[in-house]
Amino acid sequence: DTEVTQTPKHLVMGMTNKKSLKCEQHMGHRAMYWYKQKAKKPPELMFVYSYEKLSINESVPSRFSPECPNSSLLNLHLHALQPEDSALYLCASSQVRAETQYFGPGTRLLVL
Amino acid sequence: DQQVKQNSPSLSVQEGRISILNCDYTNSMFDYFLWYKKYPAEGPTFLISISSIKDKNEDGRFTVFLNKSAKHLSLHIVPSQPGDSAVYFCAASASGSRLTFGEGTQLTVNP
Numbered sequence: 001d002t003e004v005t006q007t008p009k010h011l012v013m014g015m016t017n018k019k020s021l022k023c024e025q026h027m028g029h030r031a032m033y034w035y036k037q038k039a040k041k042p043p044e045l046m047f048v049y050s051y052e053k054l055s056i057n058e059s060v061p062s063r064f065s066p067e068c069p070n071s072s073l074l075n076l077h078l079h080a081l082q083p084e085d086s087a088l089y090l091c092a093s094s095q096v097r098a099e100t101q102y103f104g105p106g107t108r109l110l111v112l
Numbered sequence: 113d114q115q116v117k118q119n120s121p122s123l124s125v126q127e128g129r130i131s132i133l134n135c136d137y138t139n140s141m142f143d144y145f146l147w148y149k150k151y152p153a154e155g156p157t158f159l160i161s162i163s164s165i166k167d168k169n170e171d172g173r174f175t176v177f178l179n180k181s182a183k184h185l186s187l188h189i190v191p192s193q194p195g196d197s198a199v200y201f202c203a204a205s206a207s208g209s210r211l212t213f214g215e216g217t218q219l220t221v222n223p
Contacts, residue, residue, distance in 0.1 A: 004155075042201055042213035043156065056210065090155050099144040099205045103155035 003027075004104035006091050012110045015081060021107045023074040023091030032074040033101060034066060035090040043090055043103075049074060050096055081111045115139045116204050118214035125221050131189040133217050135202035138183065142204040146211070147176060147187045150199045159200075160187070192221045 004025045013019050023032065031050045035043035048056035049068040057066075063085075065077040074091055088108055092101040117136045125131045133147075143164040148156035162169040162176045162185070169176050175188045189196055197220050203211040 045210055099208055106155045
């Protein structure tokens, strides 16, 4: 089983809203990732969690706030987003030091 | 500095024929390479990988070739099927570090 699940599938929010994206995996992976992907572009790394600790933050604006409550869950809290933040947000997971990352289906976010 | 390059933004192939997708890299520290397939509005799906200690890895219709001296890898799909139509990303990492993705190649397999 290489499934990573993400909710919601679609999200529309205003610039003053607060919302959260959720990601879950039950593969026993200890590294989890958030990526942002714009149309026809490769995924851009945002955050990496390793053993539930934030290990990489790719200079992401503070309006994006990640959280890893336990080894299976990863959240991305959104607040005061801008229209240019509209994108597909992808979660991925991997064994801590393995290179193969398994991606979820993504959350399609539209900021109005 | 684009360390992983996919120079062909698109490729069109007839059903049943071979599809060859190419990828070049510049970082000699890369030791693990992967191919992902992506349909619109979905997450990338892992297809196949290869370690730098090998020059070929095969899984069903998919074969990845690695030429370390040329810093080049390719994905062969034989035979191509219409369901293979998607964007293909190659990615590379060095010692388990973050993945570096290419820009992707849109493959269209015509019936």
